[in-house]
Amino acid sequence: MSAASGVRPVWRHASLLMGIIVVAWGLAVGAELSGQAQWVHHHRLVVDGVALWASLALFLVAWQVHIAAMMLPTALPMVGLYRQVAAGQPHPRLARASFLFGYLVVWTAFGLAALLAMALVEGLGAQWPRWHQRPEWLAGGVLVLAGAFQFSALKASCLDKCRAPRAFLLNHYRRGVAGGFALGLRHGAFCLGCCWALMLVMFVVGIANLAWMAPLAALMLYEKVARHGARLVRPVGVALILLGLLMMVEPAWLPGLTPDPVPHGIPLHGAH
Numbered sequence: 001m002s003a004a005s006g007v008r009p010v011w012r013h014a015s016l017l018m019g020i021i022v023v024a025w026g027l028a029v030g031a032e033l034s035g036q037a038q039w040v041h042h043h044r045l046v047v048d049g050v051a052l053w054a055s056l057a058l059f060l061v062a063w064q065v066h067i068a069a070m071m072l073p074t075a076l077p078m079v080g081l082y083r084q085v086a087a088g089q090p091h092p093r094l095a096r097a098s099f100l101f102g103y104l105v106v107w108t109a110f111g112l113a114a115l116l117a118m119a120l121v122e123g124l125g126a127q128w129p130r131w132h133q134r135p136e137w138l139a140g141g142v143l144v145l146a147g148a149f150q151f152s153a154l155k156a157s158c159l160d161k162c163r164a165p166r167a168f169l170l171n172h173y174r175r176g177v178a179g180g181f182a183l184g185l186r187h188g189a190f191c192l193g194c195c196w197a198l199m200l201v202m203f204v205v206g207i208a209n210l211a212w213m214a215p216l217a218a219l220m221l222y223e224k225v226a227r228h229g230a231r232l233v234r235p236v237g238v239a240l241i242l243l244g245l246l247m248m249v250e251p252a253w254l255p256g257l258t259p260d261p262v263p264h265g266i267p268l269h270g271a272h
Contacts, residue, residue, distance in 0.1 A: 102184020150237025
């Protein structure tokens with residue numbers, strides 16, 4: 001059974017989560033319009049000499065907002081079904097919170113790993129000054145990677161799990177707070193397996209870059225919950241590969257989508 005068949009009944013119980021999603025998008029839009037989004041660009045976090053503790057703190061806050069805006073909508077069908085199934089067990093609210101926490105742990109771990117990987121790449125690239133002048137090379141390469149991943153067996157397998165929340169619960173549901181946490185970890189792992197490459201794109205174009213954030217969020221939501229979402233996977237893969245190649249070869253043809261070089265040496269307020 002696809003996720004689409006269970007979406008409408010369960011979303012009506014998710015008013016709190018919907019509110020969190022709306023607030024997250026509001027913060028993202030506000031950061032973009034005010035110019036504050038630049039402070040969570042990966043150049044600021046891993047290149048410009050910002051103190052490590054400040055970089056991690058900024059990133060963790062921004063990344064939670066990012067997860068809430070982009071990934072939480074795709075998890076609503078599962079959350080709603082889990083709410084129904086867990087209603088009869090002791091401490092159902094605590095179990096639901098534990099489920100969400102497990103899901104959050106997976107995506108937070110991915111975000112930290114991706115940030116460290118970006119720091120490593122930037123460190124290696126520091127040996128070639130031209131690297132920092134051509135951010136479209138890295139962004140284009142990641143887009144090609146994301147497009148190629150759309151054709152992988154792992155993508156197909158994990159997407160199938162995400163599109164069938166009822167079957168997932170039947171196979172993996174466990175009672176209790178610990179069971180909820182384990183289920184959140186497992187669901188988060190399948191969600192990560194499905195979407196990690198698309199989310200990685202945000203690290204090279206800017207975590208709060210709305211020109212990428214909005215369409216990628218819509219794409220992941222459609223893939224997971226729409227009746228024919230799986231049919232879009234391969235066409236999107238082709239489009240991402242072509243877009244990545246175009247970005248590397250002719251970035252001027254993609255105004256507003258190609259990441260701009262971020263000037264170095266601008267200290268973060270409060271950093272030493």
